[in-house]
Amino acid sequence: MTGAVPRVAVVDYGAGNLVSIEQAFTAAGASVHRAATAAQIGEPDLLVVPGVGAAAPAMERLWDGGFVEPLRAWIAADRPFLGICLGLQLLFETSDEDGAATLGILPGRTVRLAGAPTLPHIGWNQVERRREHPAFAGIAPGAEFYFVHSYVGAPNGVAGDASILAETEHGRRFVSAVSRGRLLGVQFHPERSGGNGLRLIANVVGWATAA
Numbered sequence: 001m002t003g004a005v006p007r008v009a010v011v012d013y014g015a016g017n018l019v020s021i022e023q024a025f026t027a028a029g030a031s032v033h034r035a036a037t038a039a040q041i042g043e044p045d046l047l048v049v050p051g052v053g054a055a056a057p058a059m060e061r062l063w064d065g066g067f068v069e070p071l072r073a074w075i076a077a078d079r080p081f082l083g084i085c086l087g088l089q090l091l092f093e094t095s096d097e098d099g100a101a102t103l104g105i106l107p108g109r110t111v112r113l114a115g116a117p118t119l120p121h122i123g124w125n126q127v128e129r130r131r132e133h134p135a136f137a138g139i140a141p142g143a144e145f146y147f148v149h150s151y152v153g154a155p156n157g158v159a160g161d162a163s164i165l166a167e168t169e170h171g172r173r174f175v176s177a178v179s180r181g182r183l184l185g186v187q188f189h190p191e192r193s194g195g196n197g198l199r200l201i202a203n204v205v206g207w208a209t210a211a
C-alpha cells in the first residue's frame with residue numbers, strides 16, 4: 001500500500017452519523033465511499049460499521065442490505081474492521097435492549113449500562129486501556145473521548161475477556177473498546193472526539209494498511 005491512498009468503505013444502513021465519519025477519514029488521508037448494499041463494499045483496506053439507535057432495527061436493515069453474512073465473512077478472514085458505538089454492540093451475540101440476535105462475532109451480549117448516574121451517558125469520559133493497540137498510538141493513557149449511549153457490550157468467558165481493550169467508568173466500569181486480530185470496536189464516537197478522535201482515526205487508517 002506504499003504510496004497508495006487508503007480505501008475505506010462505510011456501511012450505510014441508516015444508523016450512523018456518516019457525514020462526520022467521512023470527513024474524519026478523509027482528513028486522515030483516506031478515500032471514503034458509502035456502501036448501501038453488500039455488493040457496494042468492494043475491496044477496501046478498512047470496513048467501518050457506524051451506528052446509533054437500537055439493535056433490532058439495525059439488524060433488520062443489515063439483513064435487508066445483504067450485509068450480515070459478508071460482514072461475518074470479512075471478520076472471519078481477519079480483514080481490518082472498525083465498529084463504532086452500535087457498530088461495536090452488534091459484534092456480540094444478542095442485545096438486551098430489544099432481544100435482537102446480533103452478529104455473534106464476540107461471545108457476550110449487549111446490556112443496559114448498570115449503576116449509571118444518568119442515562120443516556122452523554123459527554124466526554126476517560127478511556128482507560130487494558131493493553132496497548134496501534135489505534136491509540138500517541139494518545140495519552142486515560143484520554144477523553146465523546147460518548148452517547150445507554151447500552152454497552154458485555155463480553156463473556158475467557159475469549160470475551162481477552163477481547164477487552166479499554167474500559168470507562170460511568171457509575172460502574174464498562175467496556176469502551178474491544179479488539180481481536182484485525183477487528184476493533186469502540187463505544188465512543190472518535191469522529192466527535194476532537195484531536196484525540198482524529199488521531200485515533202488516522203492511527204486506524206495506518207493500522208489497516210500496514211503490511
